[in-house]
Amino acid sequence: MSKLISIVTPCYNEEGNIEELHARVAAVMATLPYDYEHICIDNCSTDGTVAKLRKLASEDPRLKVIINARNFGHIKSPYHAILQANGDACVLIASDLQDPPEMIAEFVKKWEEGFKTVLAVKPESEESKLMFLARRAYYRLISRISEVPLIQNATGAGLFDRAVLDILRSIQDPYPYFRGLLCEIGFPIATVPFRQPRRTRGITKNNFYTLYDIGMLGITNHSKMPLRIMAMAGFALAILSLIAAFGFLIAKLLFWNEFQLGMAPILIGIFFFGAVQCFFIGVLGEYVASIHTQVRKMPLVVEAERINF
Known part of the structure; x- marks a missing residue:
């Protein structure tokens, strides 16, 4: 046969x-x-x-x-x-x-x-x-x-x-x-x-959403690397922020009257860290969504x- x-x-x-x-x-x-x-x-x-x-x-x-x-x-x-x-x-x-x-x-x-x-x-x-x-x-x-x-x-x-x-x-x-x-x-x-x-x-039936969907599926199903990058990047940014804070403190103490921080660095820092947080939350959300799909058993x-x- x-x-x-x-x-x-x-x-x-x-x-x-x-x-x-x-x-x-x-x-x-x-x-x-x-x-x-x-x-x-x-x-x-x-x-x-x-x-x-x-x-x-x-x-x-x-x-x-x-x-x-x-x-x-x-x-x-x-x-x-x-x-x-x-x-x-x-x-x-x-x-x-x-x-x-x-x-x-x-x-x-x-x-x-x-x-x-x-x-x-x-x-x-x-x-x-x-x-x-x-x-x-x-x-x-x-x-x-x-x-x-x-x-x-x-x-x-x-x-x-x-x-x-x-x-x-x-x-x-x-x-x-x-x-x-x-x-x-x-x-x-x-x-x-x-x-x-x-x-x-x-x-073609593919569009940006379908390509993004399968692209993120490949990452979340087969790699923990993004989560580990998030943890390491958070640690590195915390150290960088601490160094910058000490730098500004020392500059202010040495040049009390001449050194003016201004609004620009504050606004740039707020937008930068806000963007980083949104990105990290989005990546974390992809993993949570993947878990949610698995546990529903549809x-x-x-x-x-x-x-x-």
Whole structure:
């Protein structure tokens, strides 16, 4: 009996890409000696994506569809679909075609070589240079401060063996930084480099908030370094303030009539320390929010409907 591979593609307002995605996945899997299931999870699209998924599922029993009751975000929805996979391996690939489905064959090849985790990485990209450089800078930062080695420039697409899926199910993380979680598990990770193409149809669903959300999630889930920097910086600023206070005291005693402090240093000091406090409180708040998410034990998503399961 041939092994089963689960292909998972999260969808949100991708009516222009879903038919091509389905066709390209089917074409790739036709070249491989494995059976497969294709799981599409729709995160409450507002366009015609669900209608097209229903039509495709009626024609192809391998295509399974999960329709969420509402939009549960770009982190929880794909993760939930991965946990529903029944295959001996699961492939996660974006529905916007910026992760070419043809990479599935390369993922499977690495899996056959014995790797339990395979990740796509993009050392080059056709996206805007400013965004690409910002992403690279972030990956370098998080790699330096993380408590586990992370794969730089990983897109999130890749292949995960059933052993990895079983571990993910046992962790029960309600809001995971998925790329970091895979590295934390500890299995050797193979990489498949590719040049990421531009989106040809539709618009990106990422904005500043979603990018900030996943960026902070990677930091709070995998590093205590910001908290320790806050403690050390507070100590250093306290010493600096004490030295400055003694300096002003000595200057005033030596030059009582000539030395005038004025308002400028006072105002600058107030604004500086106020800004530092707001920054530190914000970082601390991110960690508290992460803890709050964990202790609520909310489900990853609530499903409105399943098709072909």
